Amino acid sequence: MGIITLLTDFGLKDPYVGIMKGVILGLNRAVSIVDLTHRIKPGDINGAACVLQESFSFFPPSTIHVAVVDPGVGTDRRPILVKSRNHFFVGPDNGLFWPIIQSDPQVLMVHLTNQNYFLPRISRTFHGRDIFAPVAGHLSLGIDPLAMGERFTNPIRLPHETPTLKGDTLLGRAVRVDYFGNVITNIHREELARFLGNRQMLIRVGKETIEGVVNTYADGPKGKLLALFGSTDHLEIAVNSGRADRLLNIDGTQSLPVVAVDRVAP
Amino acid sequence: MGIITLLTDFGLKDPYVGIMKGVILGLNRAVSIVDLTHRIKPGDINGAACVLQESFSFFPPSTIHVAVVDPGVGTDRRPILVKSRNHFFVGPDNGLFWPIIQSDPQVLMVHLTNQNYFLPRISRTFHGRDIFAPVAGHLSLGIDPLAMGERFTNPIRLPHETPTLKGDTLLGRAVRVDYFGNVITNIHREELARFLGNRQMLIRVGKETIEGVVNTYADGPKGKLLALFGSTDHLEIAVNSGRADRLLNIDGTQSLPVVAVDRVAP
Amino acid sequence: MGIITLLTDFGLKDPYVGIMKGVILGLNRAVSIVDLTHRIKPGDINGAACVLQESFSFFPPSTIHVAVVDPGVGTDRRPILVKSRNHFFVGPDNGLFWPIIQSDPQVLMVHLTNQNYFLPRISRTFHGRDIFAPVAGHLSLGIDPLAMGERFTNPIRLPHETPTLKGDTLLGRAVRVDYFGNVITNIHREELARFLGNRQMLIRVGKETIEGVVNTYADGPKGKLLALFGSTDHLEIAVNSGRADRLLNIDGTQSLPVVAVDRVAP
Numbered sequence: 001m002g003i004i005t006l007l008t009d010f011g012l013k014d015p016y017v018g019i020m021k022g023v024i025l026g027l028n029r030a031v032s033i034v035d036l037t038h039r040i041k042p043g044d045i046n047g048a049a050c051v052l053q054e055s056f057s058f059f060p061p062s063t064i065h066v067a068v069v070d071p072g073v074g075t076d077r078r079p080i081l082v083k084s085r086n087h088f089f090v091g092p093d094n095g096l097f098w099p100i101i102q103s104d105p106q107v108l109m110v111h112l113t114n115q116n117y118f119l120p121r122i123s124r125t126f127h128g129r130d131i132f133a134p135v136a137g138h139l140s141l142g143i144d145p146l147a148m149g150e151r152f153t154n155p156i157r158l159p160h161e162t163p164t165l166k167g168d169t170l171l172g173r174a175v176r177v178d179y180f181g182n183v184i185t186n187i188h189r190e191e192l193a194r195f196l197g198n199r200q201m202l203i204r205v206g207k208e209t210i211e212g213v214v215n216t217y218a219d220g221p222k223g224k225l226l227a228l229f230g231s232t233d234h235l236e237i238a239v240n241s242g243r244a245d246r247l248l249n250i251d252g253t254q255s256l257p258v259v260a261v262d263r264v265a266p
Numbered sequence: 267m268g269i270i271t272l273l274t275d276f277g278l279k280d281p282y283v284g285i286m287k288g289v290i291l292g293l294n295r296a297v298s299i300v301d302l303t304h305r306i307k308p309g310d311i312n313g314a315a316c317v318l319q320e321s322f323s324f325f326p327p328s329t330i331h332v333a334v335v336d337p338g339v340g341t342d343r344r345p346i347l348v349k350s351r352n353h354f355f356v357g358p359d360n361g362l363f364w365p366i367i368q369s370d371p372q373v374l375m376v377h378l379t380n381q382n383y384f385l386p387r388i389s390r391t392f393h394g395r396d397i398f399a400p401v402a403g404h405l406s407l408g409i410d411p412l413a414m415g416e417r418f419t420n421p422i423r424l425p426h427e428t429p430t431l432k433g434d435t436l437l438g439r440a441v442r443v444d445y446f447g448n449v450i451t452n453i454h455r456e457e458l459a460r461f462l463g464n465r466q467m468l469i470r471v472g473k474e475t476i477e478g479v480v481n482t483y484a485d486g487p488k489g490k491l492l493a494l495f496g497s498t499d500h501l502e503i504a505v506n507s508g509r510a511d512r513l514l515n516i517d518g519t520q521s522l523p524v525v526a527v528d529r530v531a532p
Numbered sequence: 533m534g535i536i537t538l539l540t541d542f543g544l545k546d547p548y549v550g551i552m553k554g555v556i557l558g559l560n561r562a563v564s565i566v567d568l569t570h571r572i573k574p575g576d577i578n579g580a581a582c583v584l585q586e587s588f589s590f591f592p593p594s595t596i597h598v599a600v601v602d603p604g605v606g607t608d609r610r611p612i613l614v615k616s617r618n619h620f621f622v623g624p625d626n627g628l629f630w631p632i633i634q635s636d637p638q639v640l641m642v643h644l645t646n647q648n649y650f651l652p653r654i655s656r657t658f659h660g661r662d663i664f665a666p667v668a669g670h671l672s673l674g675i676d677p678l679a680m681g682e683r684f685t686n687p688i689r690l691p692h693e694t695p696t697l698k699g700d701t702l703l704g705r706a707v708r709v710d711y712f713g714n715v716i717t718n719i720h721r722e723e724l725a726r727f728l729g730n731r732q733m734l735i736r737v738g739k740e741t742i743e744g745v746v747n748t749y750a751d752g753p754k755g756k757l758l759a760l761f762g763s764t765d766h767l768e769i770a771v772n773s774g775r776a777d778r779l780l781n782i783d784g785t786q787s788l789p790v791v792a793v794d795r796v797a798p
Contacts, residue, residue, distance in 0.1 A: 011711030074748030126763035179277030216340030445543030482606030
C-alpha cells in the first residue's frame with residue numbers, strides 16, 4: 001500500500017507520464033501514484049529541486065518520489081536512489097536531489113546498476129519508463145535499495161542553492177515563479193531572522209525596492225509589490241491582486257533574478 | 267474506501283495540488299482522489315460553483331468534494347463544511363457552495379473551528395494544505411462533521427446565480443466557456459420550457475441572434491452560431507466545427523456576457 | 533482491482549474527465565484510473581490512435597483503455613468495444629482503434645448496444661460520461677463483452693496509417709509533435725531496416741535533409757536537425773537543445789508533413 005510521487009518536465013500533452021504509471025502498476029497494483037507536477041520548464045533542474053524540497057515532507061514516511069528532469073538522458077550520468085528522512089528519491093544524478101542530500105548527514109545514496117529491476121529493454125531516450133518507474137515499483141514492493149546497486153558518496157551538486165552573505169546584504173535568488181505570478185526565493189524565514197537580528201530589512205529585486213514583509217497577499221495597496229513568507233516559509237515577492245512576475249518583467253525564458261536583502265537601522 | 271474530489275484555481279505548474287494529496291493520503295491511505303479541475307480562472311468563484319454543481323452528482327454517495335478557490339485566504343472568511351444530498355463539501359465560505367446550499371432545505375453547514383482536524387501549523391497563504399485537505403482526510407475516516415466545528419445558517423451568497431424574468435425576456439448569463447469554446451449559460455432546459463410555454467424562442471448574445479435550439483454540435487451550417495442543451499441540460503451557445511467564444515469575441519479576461527431569451531409568437 | 537486508462541481531447545480546464553472518473557468509481561471503487569492524456573488536439577483521431585498504440589502495451593494485461601476523441605458524438609457512429617492482445621479498448625468507431633485492430637487477426641469487436649450498461653439517460657453531447665465510462669466500469673467488474681452488444685467485423689479504417697513504398701523512397705508521415713517539439717513519424721525501425729538493406733538513408737522533411745540517424749538527443753551539433761529512433765522505435769526528427777517543430781515551421785494547426793526516406797548507395 002505504498003505511495004509514489006512523480007515529478008517531471010514531460011508536460012501533459014504526451015502519454016509519457018501515463019506510460020510510467022502503467023509500468024509501476026504492472027509491478028504493484030496496490031500503490032497510489034500522485035503527480036507533483038509535470039510542468040517543470042524543460043531541463044530546469046534547479047526549479048525541480050526546489051519543488052521537490054518544498055513538497056516531500058507533506059507525504060507520509062516511506063513515500064517514493066520519482067523525479068525525471070533529465071537533459072542528460074542516454075549519456076553516462078548515473079541513475080540513482082537516495083534515502084533520506086525515511087523518504088525515497090529515484091532519478092538521475094544531476095543535482096535534482098542535492099538540497100535533500102546536503103541537509104542530511106545520514107543520507108544513503110545508491111547508484112542503480114542492477115538491471116534486474118529495469119525494464120528488459122532500455123531505450124536511449126526514456127529512462128523514466130525503462131529505469132526509474134520500474135525501480136520505484138520494485139521499491140514499493142519492499143526490495144532493499146542495496147540490492148539495486150552500489151553505494152556512492154560523490155553526488156552532483158547544484159549551484160546557487162543557498163543565499164550568500166556580503167557585508168550587510170544577504171544575496172539570494174528567485175528559484176521559481178508560481179502559477180499566480182508570485183516569485184519564490186531561496187531565502188528562508190529563519191536564516192533571514194538570524195541575519196537581521198534587531199534590524200529592519202530592505203529588499204531589492206531588479207530596480208524595485210520593498211520595505212519589510214506583510215502577512216497575507218491581501219495586505220498593502222492593490223497593484224503594488226509586497227514581500228511575505230510563503231507556504232514553505234521562504235521569502236516571496238507578490239502583488240496584491242496582481243502578478244509580481246509581470247511587474248518585475250520576468251518572462252519565464254530568462255534566468256531568474258537575484259533578490260538582495262539589506263539590513264538597515266531600525 | 268472513500269472518494270475525495272479536488273477543485274481549485276491552483277493550476278498544474280506548481281506542486282500545491284500534489285501536496286494536498288500527500289496530506290490526505292497521510293491520514294487515509296485507502297481513499298481515491300479525483301481531480302475535477304485545477305484550471306478555474308484565479309479567483310473565479312462563480313465559475314467554480316458552476317463546475318461543482320454540474321459535477322458532484324455523478325459521484326457516488328458520501329463523496330467528499332474539496333473546493334479551494336479562495337481569494338480571501340488568510341483573512342477572516344470562514345472555513346466550512348457543507349453536507350447536502352449525502353455528499354460533503356469542504357472549502358471557504360465565499361459563495362462557492364451557494365448553488366448547492368440554496369437548493370437543499372435539509373442542508374447542514376458547519377463552521378470548521380476545531381483545530382485538532384487541521385495541520386499543526388496553519389500558514390496564512392495555503393489553507394488548502396493546512397485546513398481543507400486534513401479536514402477531508404479526517405472526514406473520509408468517518409469523523410462526525412459536528413465534531414469539527416459549529417453549525418451556522420448564514421452562508422455567503424453568490425450573485426447572478428439564476429436567470430431573472432423581465433416581461434417576455436428571460437435574462438440569463440454565460441457562466442463559463444469550456445475547452446472547445448462552447449459558452450455555457452445558467453438557463454436550465456426545464457426553466458426555459460416553463461417560460462416559453464407553447465411559444466418560440468429567440469436567443470440574443472451581444473450583437474448575435476439565434477433562432478431556436480438544435481440537437482447536436484454537428485447540426486446546422488458549419489461556422490455558424492447555434493444553441494443546444496449541453497450535457498447538464500443548460501442552454502449552451504456553440505459553433506458547428508468552430509469556437510463560439512471567438513465568434514462572440516469573448517476573450518477570457520472580461521466578464522461573461524448576458525444571454526437573453528425572448529419568447530415570440532410560434 | 534482493475535486498471536482503466538483515459539485518453540480524450542477534453543483538455544483539463546473542464547470537469548469532464550473528473551465526471552467520467554466519478555461514474556467509473558460509482559460502479560467499481562477498487563479500480564485504478566490512469567490518464568494517458570487529455571490534450572489530444574480536438575478531433576485529431578490520427579494523433580490519438582498513435583498515442584494509444586504507443587502506450588497500451590506498457591500496462592498490465594486486462595487493462596481497459598477508454599479513448600474518447602469523438603467529433604461525431606450524437607450522430608449514428610457506433611460505440612464499440614475491442615479486445616486485442618488481452619487488453620480492452622472502449623470508444624467510438626471512427627478509426628481510433630484501427631492500428632490495434634488491423635495488426636491482430638484474433639481481434640474481437642463488439643458494437644455496444646445493450647443500454648443496461650449505459651447511464652440511464654444518454655445525452656447527445658457527452659457519451660464519454662453516458663456510455664464509455666459506465667461500459668468500462670462494468671467491464672472492470674468482469675461483465676462479458678458479448679453481453680454488452682453484438683460482434684461486428686467492418687470497423688472504420690484510418691487513412692495514412694502506414695508508410696508506402698515508391699521506388700527507392702519510403703513515404704511516411706509525421707503523426708504527432710511531442711511536448712519537446714520532437715516530430716514523431718509512422719516509420720518503424722524494423723520496417724526501415726528491411727527497406728534499406730545494406731544501403732544508407734537520406735531523410736527529407738519539407739525543405740530539410742538529414743543524413744542517417746544518431747543515438748541520443750545530445751548527439752550532433754546544437755541547434756541542428758537530427759533523426760533518431762524514439763522510445764517506441766519510430767523514426768523521430770529532433771534538434772539537439774532545440775525544437776524540431778519550430779525549425780520545420782510546424783505550427784500545430786496545419787496538417788503534419790510527409791517524411792520521405794531515400795535509400796542511397798553506401
